[in-house]
Amino acid sequence: MAKCGGRLKTIRTLVELSSDYLLKKGVESSRREAEDLLAFCMGVKRLDLYLDYDRPVEPREVDVFRSFIEKRSKRMPFAYITKEVSFFDLTLQVNEDVLIPRSETEVCLDQIFKAYDFSKKTVWDIATGSGCIGLSCKSRFPSAQVVLSDICPKALQVAENNKESNALNVECRLGDLLEPFHSELADVVFVNPPYISEQDFSKLEPEVKCYEPKKALVADGEGLAFYKELALQLPMFLRQNAHVFLEIGFDQKESVRDIFSSRCWKSMSYVKDFGGVDRFISLEFSQNL
Secondary structure, eight states, rough: OOOOOTTBBBHHHHHHHHHHHHTTTTTTTEEEHHHHHHHHHHHHHHHHHHHTTTTTTHHHHHHHHHHHHHHHHTOOOHHHHHTTHHHTTTEEEEOOTOOOOHHHHHHHHHHHHHOOTTOOOOEEESOOOOOOHHHHHHHHHHTTTEEEEOOOOOHHHHHHHHHHHTTTEEEEEETTTTTTGGTTTTTEEEEEEOOHHHOOOOOOOHHTHHHHSSSGGOOHHHHHHHHHHHHHHGGGGGGEEEEEEEEEOOOOOHHHHHHHSSTTTTEEEEEOOTTEEEOOOOOOOOOTO
């Protein structure tokens, strides 16, 4: 693959060959993905490829690119191939122990961060995975006291690595849901719990169901089990007027609303993603209701 008729292959040739190959393997946006992978291998931005589209590519870069294309043809997600993802102004390490941070989550967080000031607040990011939510919050509000928690030691290690690589002073704790917090109180809680039913999991695209950690995706009770547990536990860990932000499935708005119908929640609203889907439910807590 490195040479064509005794010559080094060009960017154009590699993109055309690999995009056709990925398309035959069922990869959507195959040309864009081929370009992104090649740009990553060459250490340049994707648009830089167009500035010198007939440039020969070094054999060592071709070898890495070829291995990346082979992995992508097996439907391994792009982020697991490159082992990193950009999220806000952060570069985060990811592997198959954590979910890949979604652009939908990033869009919703941007709205939340613009609407609320979390400076000097105690912020918990529960079921943190890669740490994308809590670390983004710390980056945006440096004076916030941020704690990341996860039940999975391997996932928490990824969050620890991302904390170090982005030089963010947050605390990481191991444990299930509110277990790591004992008798402490929070001003802000983010939770992205498993919320996909077993039935819906079987219908997901191969990139998700074959590679991302199932235990971080699937929940009992038609995907609602963790919301029910959180509705019981959260009030004991919240300060007056605390805010809770829960990521929810595209069809779970009414079900989750009913689960959090207790009078202790004095307000409830929703945050939409770029597709107009209610992606987060926002709750405000009051001890006096």
